[in-house]
Amino acid sequence: MKGKFLSGTACAALCLLSFGGTARSATLDDVMARLDKIEKENAELRAKVRTLSAAKPAAPAAPAATEKPKSNPVVHAAVASSPAPVPPPGPRIGGIPVKAGPLAPLIDNTTVTLYGSIDLSADVFNNSVFDQGTKWGVASNISSFGVRVRHNLAPYGWDGMAVVAQLESQVDFAAAPNERAAFGTRDSYLGVEGPWGAVKAGKTDTPYKRATNAWDPFSRTLGDYNSIMGNTGGDNRAEFDWRMNHAIWYESPIWNGLQFSALISPGQxxxxxxxxxxxxxxxxxxxxxxxxxxxxxxxxxxxxxxxxxxxGCTDGSYGNAYSAALNYKNGPFTAMAAYELHEGVNRHGDDGLQPGLIAPVFLADGSQVFTGIHNEWAAKVGGGYRFNDGIGDLQFYSYYEWIRREVTPIEQPFNERSRDGVYASVTQFIGKQWSVSAAYTHAFRTPGNPAMLSVNDPVLAPAATLQANLFDDSANQYTIGARYYFNDWASWYIVATELTQGPGAHYCLGASGHGYQVCGRDAANDTIGGATIKAATTGMTFNF
Known part of the structure; x- marks a missing residue:
């Protein structure tokens, strides 16, 4: 052991001489002189260690005469998982202060983890629009890279506490990157955690979104449930499945399977x-x-x-936002309840009445559109159950969602933001390598709609339009798929999905997590009402 120690110190000394200014021309005598000095310092440090070990009030019982010691008591008896701090100046090794006790690690109590997720898919899709046809593409779907840091505060007198931080970025493997791929665009924060939970600040997926994140077996794909769930008006944005900027949030510890989280985001x-x-x-x-x-x-x-x-922020821009969720998991049973509120949501982009750009919008029947500025909220409750059916584990999930915009009676005929939705999925696991899933999502009809939608006709479009609030705008999504797991980190999947909708609806596939969205739009970007959209996708996911 002593030989190994001297070899290490010799290497350290030689390295210092190799890189140290005028010491580059040092002789072998200089090296040996420095090694002698380091050995003397080590001897003094070992003497201090022996003194500290001998001063302890209780020592472990000595082994029997016939029993060989299992380890060196001088080296190992004083090791502790969370050693108490030593007042300065304290012992030093190579000029570096030992942070917490004579035998603690030489580095600070900080853990840095690099992690990421890569999801790439090849897709084929058809939106049934007259001038589009079948197309195919390659997408990177919520691919990301991040750095996670945890600094343990226990050695400094704060038992059970730590400073935590994270920086996460989207990575556009298949697309030309823009500011969406800037470092820190995804969940990024600084906070403190302890036995009472964690408080963090930065940007994050809301508690409302996280409450059911794991419930969708087709997340990231074109079969993602956010085509409808959390999506107030269709198109390519799920307003209640969101990552909020400039936020502060609390995450409780888990008590008997129950966990609570809450977030506030100032509108500023x-x-x-x-x-x-x-x-x-x-x-x-x-x-x-x-x-x-x-x-x-x-x-x-x-x-x-x-x-x-x-x-110009008149298409859903809001002020203060609040989100909370309660999740429960005990054995095979899972349950959740979540709520989110957006204050003062500006929808003047639908009625043209924004300050300075007043240009009222009228529908074909002569009615003037009023959407205004009002609060919007969403709530959802649901549960899941998992059991073994002889083939393998069978997992069920289902939840019901209410989305509401608090409008006046005059605005109700143009209110496409208030509706109910329902989601259900089932996954059959087969051994350790396979899972087969199916899901159904439904959007109920809204009270109204402020849009004039193009008709799906190569002769009449785009001159002919339909008044959306005079037609059914409900929608249904059906999805099936399978996944093969190479191991816990890498898997391959194949998914097929179909979105059918009433003439007044305009939902899209891939609205939240896919690399791009597939909507019912023609080459002029006019929205076609009631388009039936079909897609199939296959890809790989690698988490590290």
Whole structure:
């Protein structure tokens, strides 16, 4: 053991001499002199260790005379998982202070973890629109890379506590990256955790979203349940399946299978009607997808000139937001309840009545559209059960969702943001390698709709349109698929899905997690009402 120690110190000394300024021309005598000095320091440190070990009030019982010691009592008897801090200056090794006791590690109590998830798929789809036909594509689906840090505070007198941080980025493996792939665009935070739970600040998926994240076996694919669930008006944005910026949240510990989480996100908007950007956000309206629907990014169609004061955040931008969830898991049974509120949601983009750009919108029957600025909220309850049916484990999930926009009676005929939805899925596990799943999602009809939708006709479109609030805008999604698990980290999947909808509906596939969305739109980007959208996708997922 002593030989190994001297070899290590010799290596350290030689390294120092190799890189140390004027010491590059040092002789062998210089090296040996330094080694002698280090050995003397080590001897003094060993003497201190023996003194500290001998001073302990109780020592482990000595082994019997015929029994060989299992380990060196001097080296190992004083080791502790969370040693108490030693007042400065304390012992030093190689000039580096030992943080917490003479035998503690030389480094600080910080763990850094690199992690990520890669999901790539090849898709084939048909949106049934007259000028589109069958297409195929390659997508990177919620692929990400992150750094997670945990700094243990127990050695410094804060038992059971730690500082935690995370930086996570989207990675566009198959698409040209933009600011969506900037470092820190996904869940990123700084916080403190302890026996009482954790408090964090930054950006994160809301408790409402997390409450059922694991319930969808087709997450990330074109069969993702966010085509309907959490999606207030269709299109390519699920407003209640969201990652919120500038947020503070609490996560409780698990008590007998029960866990509570709550989040608040200040609107911090320049405008009272939430029509501007929030403080710290640019080209990004609160509650809008990056460069997408409601973002006011130049060239997105709804953008207006100017960064601040342009009143361009009129497609779902909201003020303060609140989210909470209660999850329960005990053995085979799972249950959840969740609620989320968005204050002052600006929908003037539907009625054209935003300040400075007043251009009222009228439907074909002459009625003027009123959508205004109102609170929107969602709630959901559901449960799951898992049991072995002889083939393998069989997992059921189901939940019911209420989405509401608190409008006045005059606005109700144009309220496409209030409706109910239902979701159910079943997964059959076969051995350790296979699972087969099926899911059904339904959106009930809304009270109204502010849109004029194009008809799906190559002769009449785009001149002919239909008034959406005069037609059924309910929708159904049917999805089946299978997954093969190479191990716990890598898997292959195949999924097929179909979205059918009433003439007044305009939902999309892949609205939340897929690399792109498939909507019922023609080459001129006109929305076709009631399009039936079909897709099949196969891909691989690798988590590390």
């Amino acid at each position: 908007n320049y405008a009272r009607d939430n029509s501007d950007y929030a403080y710290g956000d640019y080209f990004q309206c609160n509650g809008a997808s990056t460069r997408g629907s409601g973002s006011n990014f130049p060239g997105t169609g709804g953008a207006v000139p100017g960064n601040i004061g342009g009143n």
